[in-house]
Amino acid sequence: MSNREEFPGDRGFAATVDVAGLLAAMTLPSIEPFGPDTPVLAGLPAYIPFPPPRPExxxxxxxxxxxxxxxxxxxxxxxxxxxxxxxxxxxxVARVIAAAHVEAAATNLDPWQAGIADSSACTDIALTLCIPERTAAALAHHSTALLTTHHH
Structure with missing residues (x-):
């Protein structure tokens, strides 16, 4: 028995875990710069003449x-x-758009109101990702189309 929250319609492990928590826990390494003044190079010869001794x-x-x-x-x-x-x-992004569509249908929004709800979802995506709204709308369109095409 798992303590993971199950979402209706979700399939598999990846769709049922706390995605935000999992992603927030990821860290990337700090990459140290490398150049002629890197300490590990101090005192080393420029190169080893051929044929190099073994071990080189x-x-x-x-x-x-x-x-x-x-x-x-x-x-x-x-x-x-x-x-x-x-x-x-x-x-x-496709999940956000789908949730907005489900909510619009469940609350019986007319087509104009549903369009406003869709636009509001794109605005939220834009704010969250720090991108222009038109870019978010294009991302939402492409994400939904991509997942619809490759998921079914």
Whole structure:
């Protein structure tokens, strides 16, 4: 038995957890700058002449290559995280719009009033995401269309 709040129509674990709480608990690492004055480079030779001895001693080039490679790997992972974040944002925006539509129908709003409710939801999205209202409206349209197309 779970203490998670269940929402009608939700399916699966991800849709039933406290999404806001889960996302708020996530933290990203602090990325230290790297450059010629980075302390780990102090006293290292610029490079190791060929053929390098085994094991190869540290050099400024070796450290720079390792930083480059690990940073590129982290960028690839971050890109996947950004894609997942964008998909999550689209799902949440579509959920807000759907909730506004359900509320409008449940309260018997006429088409003009329902349009105002939809516009109000877009305004709330804009304020929450710190984006222009027209951008929020486009995001709501695309999110709803994307989820409707790929969810059914």
């Amino acid at each position: 001693p540290a050099s400024r080039v070796g450290v720079a290559r390792a930083v480059y490679d690990t940073s590129m790997t982290a960028l690839a992972v971050l890109k996947r995280l950004e894609d997942a974040t964008a998909a999550c944002k689209a799902a949440l």
